[in-house]
Amino acid sequence: MTNAAWSVVEVAARSLHPDEREAVMGDLKERDESAWQGLLDVLGLVLRRQVMLWKSWQPWLTAFGVTVPCSFLLMGASLSVCQAWLWLIDARTLRSADMAAAWSLPMLACHAALLLGWSWTAGFVVGSTSPRTLWVSAVLCCSPCMFCLARFQVPSLSRLCLLLFLLPAIWGVRHGLRISSLRLSWAIALASATTLMIALIGSSGTQRWWTPAAWVLNATLTWPAWYLVLASIKLRKKTCGVSTEAGGSIT
């Protein structure tokens, strides 16, 4: 039993709950198992835990309902914001008078705020709904990013423009890992603001929001915000139920 081999076992056990890790590592030590056997035991337990997680709907929702579609669409939104920024700051690249009129600075700010809101919300939903399968979501987010980065062919823009959404999304994930749900008032404010900005942008002429494609895009990117509202309502009802039960038992 070398220390290095046991370090590998310790690393493998890190994905377990701290209490379970304590008990499992203690059991291995007490039975004087070899590091190899210990590693197999720990990996077996980790695998079983991961399989059990996927029996619930939350990992599926975050992986295939949020991460995959939002990664693709947010890359498109990031590109759109960067292009608009370029149109505004560099008069030489202006190709259309209509476009110049539609893309005013406040409208660009509105688009950027919408991108920020969408990215943060998607990240928050991923971090709060299924934190223990976050690594799967990370892999699923990287795949479309690599796909699009490899095929990126806009000479005037850097490839990194595609990844503009990543910073607010990671910020959202970090918040989601810390707090499982937003306060209802915050969730409603976020969802309403996002929806309002879509309407505002739609009425400005920079995006034809009534077309089916734009509808699907907006709905896909906005539903996580309304999901947060539902989650907050559910949590509030649960908390009220618990406090009512506690009150009932006292009386």
Added chain:
Amino acid sequence: MMGEFEYLLITAAANLAENAYGVAIREQIEATTGHKCSIGALYTTIERLEKKGLLTTWMGDATPQRGGRAKRMVRVTAKGVREAKGFYDAVTGVSRGASWVANRTRGAS
């Protein structure tokens, strides 16, 4: 109704009483069945039984032979005892008359 491994685990924990924890339960199951019991099977089953309310667990004291790590102690609840008895009755009931049962009823043979 509980599964056979759940029954083995509950019975081992009940037999061990105050000394029921991971290693002791594993050793008893392995000694009784002659098969290896993996840590993965043990701890996922303990968690499942705890969710069903058939077991309670808590972290015990750390001991030097465990490298200063705590044990996860296990206790069978009253509901667990009822469920285990139900499983035992069902197995003994259905086994009555089977050719491999030593004192099987004559009519069935």
